[in-house]
Amino acid sequence: MKKRANVMIVAVIAVILVISSYWVYGQSGVELATNTTKEVQEGDFTLHIRVERMDEGVRVFRAIQYTGDESVEIKHQTPLVSVSLKHSNHDYTGSTVSRTLHTADSYHPQDAKTFDVPGEGAYTLFCEANFSVDGEQMTISHQEELIFQ
Incomplete structure (x- = not known):
């Protein structure tokens, strides 16, 4: 017994x-299957998104680039480009920031955003730049499927 x-x-x-x-x-x-780079053109602005794998997660770089001929002033709250993984959750807070952009200027006031690996599978990355140009509201959105394996 x-x-x-x-x-x-x-x-x-x-x-x-x-x-x-x-x-x-x-x-x-489990890690990100491939690093990706995307560009989304909207008027005189281009949203740049770069997703890279890290040892423990992913890092998302984000910026906007101005391609117009004359200088413009943009105003935005933080973050300039919001990113979220799995759920569309964009939250702009803080006081308004003003910045003058000239032709070919790239603007990225925030550091890269990092996410933990959510597990094996496909997940949507939601990206949104929200700002105003000479008083006119502008939003540039992008969604991308990320594969983790």
Whole structure:
């Protein structure tokens, strides 16, 4: 009887260890399938998005570039370009920032945004630049499917 109880205890411990190992290490091999770069043109502005894999997650670089002929003043709240993963969740806060842009200027007031790996599968990256140019509201949106494997 004791021998049978000991075998059952060892079996239960082994199952717990296998499940724990899968839970802890099972996701560690999941990463972004490919780095991507996208450009979305809207009038005299281009939204630039670059998604790169990191050791533990992904990093999203974002900027707008002005391609018009004359200098313009833009106004925006933080962030200039909002990005979210899995759900469209754009929140612009803080006081208004003004910036004069000249032809070919690239503007990226925020650092890269980082996300943890959400697990294996396909997830949507939502990007949105929201600003005003000479008093006219402008929004540039982009959605992209990211594959994690």
